[in-house]
Amino acid sequence: MGEMEQLRKEAESLKDEITAARKAVNDASLQDTVSGTAVVGRVQLKTRKTLRGHLAKIYAMHWSTDSKLCVSASQDGKLIVWDSHTTNKVNAIPLKSSWVMTCAYAPSGNMVACGGLDNMCSIYNLKAKDGNVKVMRELAAHTGYLSCCRFLSDSEIITSSGDCTCVLWDIETGTQKTVFAGHLGDCMSLAVSPDFKTFISGACDSTAKLWDIREGQCRQTFGGHESDINAIAFFPNGNAVITGSDDATCKLYDLRADQELITYQDSSIMCGVTSIAPSLSGRLILAGYDDFNCNIWDSLKSERVGVLAGHDNRVSCIGVTADGMACCTGSWDSFLKIWN
């Protein structure tokens, strides 16, 4: 047996051991534990505001931490910062490349970032002294499209790319601090943990990976999906992860049990999940789908408890405010809607 063969066998047997270890702690399913709890009552959210202004498909949106301002990116080549409560446009930033796929708001509220087919992450300073919003930095090094970006602070940002890697950048110097490689397919989405020490990424290789920001290592890998993972988010307690995939299901993985806890699916849901966000308590999971709707799931009982219907095309992005008061959906129909 060649050395390669031996190594492969060793890897396979380790995988079997891990599967066995996971089975061993699987002493009770989530369904059993929550069997005594009642399903959350029917959730009916109404559209409170519609944000009009984009002229083409909206690909991404992100709330500011103040729960009032948000930024959206559209293929019309604009990044718009909205005061969602008054529906006023605070900034309309023209982009060099109209093929934008993601946007992010810094926790401080001082900057926004975006990127897409230009393979770059562009950082814009919203609080420049002269009042004009300008590009502050262009972070270029990825060899694939920029699928997602999230600020850690005004000094650091994490990006995920179609080149199968995620990168931690220092914004001031514009350099790559850490490259997180390991995925076998395009990285589609990322989310930072509430304590900012780790982040998770979902990719087209149907797996989600948990990364240690400081160490630069992949700590855990979660599989089970049958197709690309398009959306990923942390459960509010920081100990679990929710994913949305092209296989029409969403899954909840627990980090401490190192495995899948529950799948959110229904025989009448046929199309892919594009976006996902938990409510403040985590009891509700809101997911945007290709069939123009958003479904609301009871995260513990795995039942659908509501639908947000109102868009005329695919829902491409969703976000819940930090104070949990409202959720925003963005769609290929060029509108953003605020619901609660």
Place this chain on the structure above:
Amino acid sequence: MAQGSRDQGSAGTADLEEDSPNMIVYRKIEDIIMRIQDENSGGVPIRTVKSFLSKVPSVVSGSEIVQWLMRNLSIEDTAEAIHLGSLIAAHGYIFPISDHVLTLRDDGTLYRFQAPYFWPSNCWEPENTDYAIYLCKRTMQNKARLELADYEAENLARLQRAFARKWEFIFMQAEAQAKIDRKKDKVERKILDSQERAFWDVHRPVPGCVNTTEMDIRKCRREKNPQRVKKSVYGVTDDSQTQSPIHAPSQPARKPTKEDVQREISFLNTQLDRHCMKMSKVADSLMSYTEQFMEYDPFVSSPEPSNPWVGDDTTFWDLEASKDPSQHRVKKWGFSLEEALKDPAGRDQFLKFLESEFSSENLRFWLAVQDLKRRPLQEVATRAQEIWQEFLAEGAPSSINLDSHSYERTSQNLKDPGRYSFEDAQEHIFKLMKSDSYSRFLRSNAYQDLLLARKKQPETEQGRRTSLEKFTRSVGKSLTSKRLTGLMQSS
């Protein structure tokens, strides 16, 4: 499940179709389409309907489809069945025979099933030459039902301009197709014509209708062989393929090397060493977390005073921003130290409490390190030294209590100061605050006063007690003791 060894480069003859992100959706829909057409096992009755002067072959009504979906897919809500049916129609698997709008209506509207040749799972990306041939062919047939709609006429005019140089070729192809069509049986032709039209309704939708063939550009790029010759609906070979601007030649996936597998093995070993928590514990913890926070979740419980999105009253936000916290907010500080520190008012109160105990340096250190992690790189080294001087150096003014191990690690880190130099120390101090000061804080008068909204007016409290006594005495006179107890219990 550990990293799969799915070899993306195993293809030479890889299933090209499996690469399409929609393939899973198509297979699911096709599963339903097969079942719904199967008259032998509970499918819908596909029949010929007599209309006006002619017979309409091979149709079924919209409501029959809706009923079938509800029965066979356990759908309780009609609206949901219509939504699903419309999704199936939007992809072109069923279509109304009398108009171009691909939605399902729960009434007598007649629908037909699409021919498998035209199914989206065959990965059609019909070129404009095919579309031109189709529209041209339609003009050659003298049938009222095949007359071009306005938008189709506009499209044809545009295509004639675009293909001016090869219009003769297109015209010839259209003639050939029309000839083939004429040879077919009348009824068969009716059906085929409608299926062909439905195909084009999907790939060249009516203006205002959603184009379901639009792909997310992130997925487009991954096509294995974007340069492949796209097959023509009418078997036409076209040399002048337009190069897509977003397709890049895909890298052939490299074979895993020894180092790759060795790295995988060490990763798997770390995974194995990890302590997995029992599912039951994890499930319990999830449940209790959600239960605890549900009263703060505006989607589940109505917020007080009122949700600022409903009714435009922003009082809630004003209160949140104020330093005068409500009982509801103060209660959250008791959930965990993390929650208390998240709230600026909670941070202030905890700091004040620690000052009263002369241990505020712990929290100040923790806050300083959090701030350090957010500083721009050029400030990090200086700031780190300042923190060391303030909290850890010998004779430091706000000396914190660290175990010798963390102290050693930290002083080592400071030789090359970075954002994470104080990570160990910070974790240690956090644990200390959590296990020691935090629980005392929750028991403290300061916290309890805020939690119970106690005002320091003992006189009025007594006054209230006496008036309560008077009330119960007077009520007691008119009620039996049993009823009184009941009243007391319910209040």
